[in-house]
Amino acid sequence: MMKRILTREVAVGGVTIGGNQPIAVQSMIVEDTANVKGCIDEILKLHDAGCEIVRVTTPNLKDAHHLGAIREGLAKVGKSHIPLVADIHHNGYKIAQEVSRYVDKIRINPGLFVFKRRNPGEEYSDAEIREEQDKIREQMVKVIEACKTNQTAMRIGVNHGSLSERMLFIHGDTPAGMVESALEFIDICEDEAYYDIIVSLKASRVPVMLEANRLIARRWADRLNAYPLHLGVTEAGDGQYARVKSTAGIATLLAEGIGDTIRVSLAEDPIEEIPVCYDILQSLGLRKTKVEFIACPSCGRTKFNLTEVVPKVRAATEHLKGLDIAIMGCIVNGPGEMADADYGYVGKGLGRVAIYRGREEVLKNVPENEGVTKLIALIKEDGRWEEPA
């Protein structure tokens, strides 16, 4: 079993991130924040799909107040418990202070919280570096005060593609620069005794986000205040490759015990992100939200039409909760390899299949065309059947 790196627990409304809490699933709506009704509708849809924390873009002060209206609108339909996150943009100190009244978490990007844009590669003197650091501190203290007053959490969300020019000058375009960018803001929070922090270090290239997250996890390995990490691969794109790419980044870190909340960023309807998140978590044994189907790939030994039977079994049983069901092509390897599944459907040849409960072959000689019915009957007999909703 993977050992999860223990982080602080940080409450984001009614969802707690970190510690031994379940890895939380989150996403972001795409509606214009000024369209309050549209935002509420999209938030409700995302939440119904399983999104546990919903982020909304907040590019200006007007939109900070729209977040207030969105929060009110959610309360009117009895959904005030949905945790909301305001995503803050360039020089958004004032926006962050204002919107912290209405949301459960603000997300700031240290790379965008700068005072004077500079050209890439432009040199900084030591005095200029100190001056920018002082200004950042001065403004961040105000944001932290607002977050403390309103009991709002903060994600310090660093993106590889938007490191500040100062960080690029000092550290280069590197995972180490991403880590330093986050630590600079974390230090200010800690100096102000504010610890409701979640950190993300995202990149559109998987090796970069892997390295940045491993670096910060190593920095925190021996301290008490390890903060929860929000994992994601930015701008992953769409379709199959985006899902594979996101999984490669997120699952690799989770398997190393790194990460407390995840977002799969797809260039698709955000609702499509949610099942990918839950599939990543289920495949790693971190959360179980549906039947786990184990099916062999089939080979020359396969004793029935596996590609027809797998969807049939899935269609009949996928509404059940918490079961592991195996469909294996033959008795040579099938019973051993379906391991600890709760039920098994195994080919025997000559139009016959066997139905297993755990490792026990309960029905030894079932005509293939009755296999699915007999499997369901056994699940019912065991009291583990529920009628589909």
Ligand code: SF4
């Ligand atoms: Fe082939 Fe049997 Fe293994 Fe399936 S379980 S892949 S049929 S050997």
